[in-house]
Amino acid sequence: MDIKVYENEKLKEKLYYKKMDSGLEVYFIPKKGYTRQYAIFATDYGSIDNVFVPIGEKEPIEVPQGIAHFLEHKLFESPEHNLFEKFSKLGADVNAYTNFNQTAYLFSSTENFYDCLSLLIDFVQSPYFTDENVDKEKGIIAQEINMYMDDPGWRVFFNCLQAMYNTHPVKIDIAGTIESIQKINKELLYKCYNTFYHPTNMVLFVTGDLSFEGIIKVVEKSQKNNYKNIEEIKRILPTEDKKINKKIIEENMMTSEPIFHIGIKDLEIGLTGEKLVKKDLTTNIILDILFGSSSTFYNDLYEEGLINSSFGGYYTGKESYGHSLIVGESKEPKKVYERVLELIKKDAESVLSEKDFIRIKNKAIGEFLMGLNSIEFIANNFIDLYFSDFLLIDYLSLLEKIEYKDIVERFNSHFIEENVVLSIINPLE
């Protein structure tokens, strides 16, 4: 069997890999002594892929907002059996999620892993959409959307994206709106499915106390063989203007005190693989030095009562977009915003010391190692990094390679006042 093994001695972890004839890539990280097993079957298809050329067609189409998420719900439908019942009987929990970039189907089990794996691969490859079952789902998803509408943390986040982006679909809510999902029908769902759920666009990741041979056997048996070779999927993204869309967005809703997201739009986009992940790590280290709980900034504002322990910053970046977010709760979010602007206007050397850098880097290493205790952490991060062309097993080595000069350089290029936006949710009068 054509298997590749990656090993990281420092991590004391291994990664197994095999590419199946269908083009599907399968990865496995063994976790000796773990009671649970976890498998995740994911496609490189998320809410931002809303304009594309459907398979077998020539012209691009724009699909209704929220369709990737809707499709995720509908894949659980099967004409023969109740999937939940099947998984439940095997003692496994099955679930799925959709974000901007991926749709993932997963389960965790403590027994009967291989039966569950076979079931997972089978149901993701067997779409069954009818007018009736599509219609029925609209009510459920409408309640899911309503639940998020009442979540001030979610609203402040999306308003911040609205402020940063002009045309990029990352500004659109993943679940769409109650209006947009009404336009979804079974024909559109099949179009999306046939375009994006091809094995060459997907990955299977498994972790737990298992054998790779056993996993591969199940994959070979359960995979459908009727896939035609397809050309590369044509996704169309609008050109995003470098300028931010709006400086400030405020909204009132049921919340106890104002909550805010300060966003910094990343203009250094177009990276993938190691370069992208390095940028991500570098930016997150800077944000932790500047705004983390050991920063002067955090402690000054905390003492002044301007922020509480919910305050902090993090960065997210993908090939076509990226942003730093500095988030928290405050009675005076505009003051916090002014102070952030003041801070980032200073010289890199005066706000980022080499000593702080070394300390925060050590913390990042420790946090990553602790994360590897959790099979969910391993699986979800593996998938996220995989679709950015990077393997989780190489993460620690890359983190160790980051130098002080990298953070100075990045501070100077990314932390620019022009790219900063502010989103506030104010309590109702």
Added chain:
Amino acid sequence: MEFGYSFINTVKKGGMNLDLRCERIQIKSGINLNLIKTDKFKSNLLSFYFLRPLTREEVTKNALLPLVLKRGTMELKTNLEIQKKLEENYGANLSVAINKRGEKHVLRFSVETINGEYINNKEYIYDVFNLLKSIIFNPLLEEGYFKKSYVEQEKENLKRKIESRINDKRSYAIDRCIEEMCKNERFGIYPLGSIEDLPKIDEEILYKHYKKVIETSPIEIFFVGNYDDDMVLYMKEMANIERGEIIDIPREQIISRVKTKNMVYEDLDVNQGKLVLGFRTGIPYEDRLYNGLLVGSDILGGGPNSKLFKTVREKESLAYYITSTVFKYKSILLVDGGIEFENFEKTIDIIKEQIEEIQKGNFSEDDIEISKESLKSSTRSIKDSIFLISEYFFSQILSNDKRTLDEVIADIDKVTKGEIVEAMSKLTIDTIYFMRNPKIMNNII
């Protein structure tokens, strides 16, 4: 990690048992060290649990304590110094928690530390242990009491934390239902206390309360990870403190008969209605029917195979989430869901109907099997999390449960259909809570 929408809104199920062994050593009166050896993880976890009675008199002071203690010690006087110390130690993770377990108020102080072998330094763990010890036992004092400005700032932070309950509507609705249902019982007390108490608390009052907590509370220390004799010695020494008379915390009251039923509406500017139904079960966790209740609740609203998921969500498209949960120590069962305002009565009817179905025995052997599997599986899963292991063994002590993993799983397996029916037949509705929005409701009418 990116944000995303999950297909099912999951709530972690409460833990049960595992075949890890816990060695329990009494250090002083009312202080025990519990050692759980495992080399599966890349880190280890040390926790101090302080137990207090959940009472109106001391709840707010208890809640405020960890917040103030975290601010500074005699050696490291500021949060900044403490945080730097933690980061230097590879991001050792200090956390404090304030929870209620039934009618007990539990304060937890923990540190999670990377194992020395990953960073070629086996000694630094003592540095982290020392920090935790100082935070608990050697707080920063000024003129004999806590530092005034820290107390005042944390009072303000606690006030804001209590106010921010409303931000998470689902858990707010659950808390509110419990508060209304148990308004004359200790269980109805909100574990973070109440805003009205705060003006009365100052650095002196809080410090005196702190002394009482240290001297009189039962303390359970837990270590999960790899350890040697030196470490055990060190941990024993950590809690070598002066003790007074240890308090006795009474077991929860269990009410099985409901005298007056409550119907509570709360009007808020929200998009989704939150419905919570509170039932009394009258079945204490020591009772032979308790496992039947757990299985019955799972059949009703545990997972996606449950009756409520199949009817309220899949058949009627009324909700995205609808679940049933047993509150172990207080013997109550709550059903909660997020729905359109106008579907209020319809949803209640379906919930009642589904409970009646179970009471009549209208569920299959498959349903029983599935729920048992689910409970057993989440029991086994505890073994994979250093935090759950600690919490699990702690809860075993709270409920004075000495069963092994195999015994707990075997007990779930033994549950019969008759027991499920019998347990579920004891459900009595006590309180219905509904969060609604009059503005939107008027538009509909």
